[in-house]
Amino acid sequence: MNIALLGFGTIGTGVYELINLHKGRFADNLDEPIYITKILDRDPNKKVDPSDHHCEIVTDPDLIMNDPEIKIVISLLGGMEFEYKMIKTALEHDKNVVTASKAVLSEYFAELNAIADEHHVFLRYEAAVGGGIPIIGSLNEELKINHIDEIMGILNGTTNFILSNMTENNADFDETLKLAQKIGFAEADPTADIEGYDVSRKLAILSTLAYGGIIRDEDIKKRGLSDVEAVDVEMVKSIGYVIKYLGHSKLLNKNQVYTTVEPVLFPNESMMGHVDSEFNIISIKGDVIGELQFYGKGAGKDATANAVVGDVLYVINSLKEERNPHYKTLDKDLHKMGNSGFSGRYYLRVHVTNNDELAYVMSVMNADKGRGQIVVSGDDVFFTTSEIQADVFDSLVERLKERTPKLFYARIYE
Amino acid sequence: MNIALLGFGTIGTGVYELINLHKGRFADNLDEPIYITKILDRDPNKKVDPSDHHCEIVTDPDLIMNDPEIKIVISLLGGMEFEYKMIKTALEHDKNVVTASKAVLSEYFAELNAIADEHHVFLRYEAAVGGGIPIIGSLNEELKINHIDEIMGILNGTTNFILSNMTENNADFDETLKLAQKIGFAEADPTADIEGYDVSRKLAILSTLAYGGIIRDEDIKKRGLSDVEAVDVEMVKSIGYVIKYLGHSKLLNKNQVYTTVEPVLFPNESMMGHVDSEFNIISIKGDVIGELQFYGKGAGKDATANAVVGDVLYVINSLKEERNPHYKTLDKDLHKMGNSGFSGRYYLRVHVTNNDELAYVMSVMNADKGRGQIVVSGDDVFFTTSEIQADVFDSLVERLKERTPKLFYARIYE
Incomplete structure (x- = not known):
């Protein structure tokens, strides 16, 4: 089974090392050996392990996309538009894709899912969220x-x-x-x-x-x-x-x-x-x-590489067992409501430079029931409010910022 | 797909309800409907949902083991020997088994694994450890x-x-x-x-x-x-x-x-x-x-039932995709070394009723380098030791128990 790697930075190197270092461990699960045969990198002088005769660095993605032996493309480029284009092209060339790109996925989720579904290939992204956490x-x-x-x-x-x-x-x-x-x-x-x-x-x-x-x-x-x-x-x-x-x-x-x-x-x-x-x-x-x-x-090289290689093994096993990918429709009509569904007491610190500002802050906070405990210490006023809706508190803060922009606040989770 | 349930206690009821209640949710993953057709319970008068015409309570396990339509047996009996016998018999009758029994598994792990392997059936036990935690x-x-x-x-x-x-x-x-x-x-x-x-x-x-x-x-x-x-x-x-x-x-x-x-x-x-x-x-x-x-x-009815039904869905999907179970050999020769591989500082409280006992405790603790900080309060002496190997500390405590058996100690994790 041949694999291509797009990007040979920290995570890419980690994946390369893990697949080459750990082949003995994977053997249990594999009928045939796996090789990273091509690595896309802008720098053609980057070197793979000298004992690795299967792998070459390429600068032209077409050499990967048009290679019929490559079944899996691991995309770890970083950035947005180029990586999106690479993932899309790979899927369209019937290649299974494993990526860590939260940026591309969150931006093009529906489209990439649909292309993968249409081409009956796997699109996996365990490493995109929470690094090594499954x-x-x-x-x-x-x-x-x-x-x-x-x-x-x-x-x-x-x-x-x-x-x-x-x-x-x-x-x-x-x-x-x-x-x-x-x-x-x-x-x-x-x-x-x-x-x-x-x-x-x-x-x-x-x-x-x-x-x-x-x-x-x-x-x-x-x-x-x-x-x-x-x-x-x-x-x-x-x-x-x-x-x-x-x-x-x-x-x-x-x-x-x-x-x-x-x-x-x-x-x-x-x-x-x-x-x-x-x-x-x-x-x-x-x-x-x-x-x-x-x-x-x-985050980190090893933990993220672990998640990427876990996805690669999943794809290899699925291909071996002739399992088809199964894409859920993500077509539920959801209303995005901002943050008004959250509420809580709030911690607020406002920096004031004179008594007028202090009076202003007090009057804004006083106008609202949100005011709870108050501590004045030096040039800072600290509040812990009673329970209030998140968006209501946000607008209260906007009013404060008109005259006292140096402030910090946080919802209290209870 | 027909399923049998062994045991209709708390978890058994939870599984029954979850499978019957949630059928709509599972439908995505299923080609054919699933039915719990037989429930083994000592009490023949137990009742299933009156609207459920697929299911009957039986008291004779042979009615389940010899039913060729039943592909999955969920064993939630509790206890040890009877549940072991039921799981073993089900596997030998080529039935896939899902169980929550940590007792049976930890006692008969190698044997049950081998029987399941031999009969090419799944033996799953996610619920046996950590309840709902996957x-x-x-x-x-x-x-x-x-x-x-x-x-x-x-x-x-x-x-x-x-x-x-x-x-x-x-x-x-x-x-x-x-x-x-x-x-x-x-x-x-x-x-x-x-x-x-x-x-x-x-x-x-x-x-x-x-x-x-x-x-x-x-x-x-x-x-x-x-x-x-x-x-x-x-x-x-x-x-x-x-x-x-x-x-x-x-x-x-x-x-x-x-x-x-x-x-x-x-x-x-x-x-x-x-x-x-x-x-x-x-x-x-x-x-x-x-x-x-x-x-x-x-633990708890819903969380444990969640883990059990997760295993059931895994088996159903595997059967649908004609995937074979894959049993790892558990034949590594491990030396069981007790607890000497752990060490740490220890907290120790010893109850003493007179000065002789106090002197004895002090002499035992003093003889060893383990003594760190000491607090005497009323009839209790409290120690926090310097780092010491677990089995060494255990033997120290054994000596204390000869004269001052009322004590408590715990390793400090740092």
């Missing part, structure tokens, strides 16, 4: 019996590393982000991570599968993490909470979908509150099974 | 790529409920056990739960699969929970820990297996420390994937 497979299994109506997860290693580090070292957001970049936990352009796009794409994929209709990145209400400060970490700790960056979706009344990516406070005594550093956790709730949670490494 | 399937998936060398889990809902309740209400073990019995969380005879047999059987099944050789209940070093007192819960809380009842196995040097079921202290800031009440958690460690954890309802 969440896609588990979710699909539980959906055979359950209606899933809630998904919640700490899905981004970079922001979770930042929050863990801020907590541990009482450090500020900016310096911690710089540290994360220095040691390779954050990219030079961290926008996708800290503004919630990475979480949003993963949440879109899980929600689409769970609720049976397409939910896109743009349907998801996102709020970035960059307003959080050391003083927030300290204050919430003193009242028994920890800040996490959460993706959360709910299905209510059969077809109303509420989605949000935002900072949330978890109680110290919760499990979610203790998922640290580069680990991820995903919770799903079904009407029969109740709540299930899955925890593991959300 | 751990058997996930473990088998990860084993395709990984060497698993450590398994750890809070696997018993009854003891976890007792510990959670003792912590919450500052209550003693005996009264909490009585409460658990009253509300149906513990059986009239709680031995299997509080002496560790239930955890041990589950750990035996997971370890057998993970390490590739038979590990039996009797190979596992067990220590009961009943010595724990309210004062222990309080004391460990004050030093930042929480008591959990843990099953734990390790593979070292390729074929040495260390296993233990015992009370263990987890730090307050750990995830394991926050798994409360009837929930279970299972951690597995692989050489590629790293650590994965799975959390969910470890």
Whole structure:
């Protein structure tokens, strides 16, 4: 069985090593040997293992797409449009595709699913959500019996590393982000991570599968993490909470979908509150099974390669057993309702520079029943509100921002 | 497709209801309708749903075993010898078997696996470990790529409920056990739960699969929970820990297996420390994937029925696709090494009634380097030791028990 690899970066190298290193282990499951015969990379001078005489680096994708011996294409390119084009072309050339691209999937889910279905090939993407955590497979299994109506997860290693580090070292957001970049936990352009796009794409994929209709990145209400400060970490700790960056979706009344990516406070005594550093956790709730949670490494070379190779083995076994792929229709008409389906008490810190601003903040918060406990400390005013609907609180904050834009807030999960 | 159910107790009823209630949901996956046509129960007067004209209660198992239309037997009898006989007979009659019996499986794993293999039928048991948590399937998936060398889990809902309740209400073990019995969380005879047999059987099944050789209940070093007192819960809380009842196995040097079921202290800031009440958690460690954890309802009618019906659907799909079962050989020669592969600091409380006993305890603990911090409070002496090997500490405790038998101890997990 011949396989092609698109992209020879960190994950690509991990997959290459895992397939070549671990052949002895796979042998149990395989009738014929598997070889990565072609690797697409922009740099033709990249080298594979010198003892590997089966594999060559190519720069022209057509050499892969038109190779009839290649049955599986593993796409690990990164980015969006080129990878989309490659995945689509491979499927159209009757090749089974395994990918880790949350960006491409969440953007082109319906189209790629339909092409794969039409060509009777497998399209697998376990590594696209939660890295090494087997969440896609588990979710699909539980959906055979359950209606899933809630998904919640700490899905981004970079922001979770930042929050863990801020907590541990009482450090500020900016310096911690710089540290994360220095040691390779954050990219030079961290926008996708800290503004919630990475979480949003993963949440879109899980929600689409769970609720049976397409939910896109743009349907998801996102709020970035960059307003959080050391003083927030300290204050919430003193009242028994920890800040996490959460993706959360709910299905209510059969077809109303509420989605949000935002900072949330978890109680110290919760499990979610203790998922640290580069680990991820995903919770799903079904009407029969109740709540299930899955925890593991959300990123990294080995864990992600593990998920990719797991998909490859699944495809190989399915081809051997002449099993056909089975695509669920994702055509349920879902109404995307923003975040008004969430509610809770809120933690809010507002920075004020003078008494007028303080009076303004007090009057805005006073006008609403949302005001609960108040602490004024130096130039900061801290509130913990009574229960309030998420979108109502958002609009309250918009009014505050008109005069006091330096603030941070988070829903309290209870 | 006709199915028989052996046992119509809580879980049996749950499975019956789930299959009859949820037929519409399964339809996607099924070419033909599925019917439970016969239910074996000692009580012939038990009633199925009056609108169900496909199903009858029978008291003679031969009516099931000799019915050629029945392709799947779901065995949920409880107990040991009769259920073993029923599962064996069903397999020998070429019937696929789905069971939740950890007792039968852990005792007769090799034999039943071999019979199923010989008869080319499926033997599935997802519900036997961790109730609704999909751990058997996930473990088998990860084993395709990984060497698993450590398994750890809070696997018993009854003891976890007792510990959670003792912590919450500052209550003693005996009264909490009585409460658990009253509300149906513990059986009239709680031995299997509080002496560790239930955890041990589950750990035996997971370890057998993970390490590739038979590990039996009797190979596992067990220590009961009943010595724990309210004062222990309080004391460990004050030093930042929480008591959990843990099953734990390790593979070292390729074929040495260390296993233990015992009370263990987890730090307050750990995830394991926050798994409360009837929930279970299972951690597995692989050489590629790293650590994965799975959390969910470890018992209960719906969650367990979910796992059973998941297995039933797997068998139905496999039969439809003419897939053959694939049994791994479990013939690796494993050396069962007791618990000496574990080590840690220990928490120890010894009850002393006079100064002679106190002097004795001090001399025993002093003779060994294990002595760390000491607190004497009323009639209790509390120690937290420096790191010490598990079996060495056990023998130290044996010496203490000669004169001061009222004591409790737990390894500290760090």
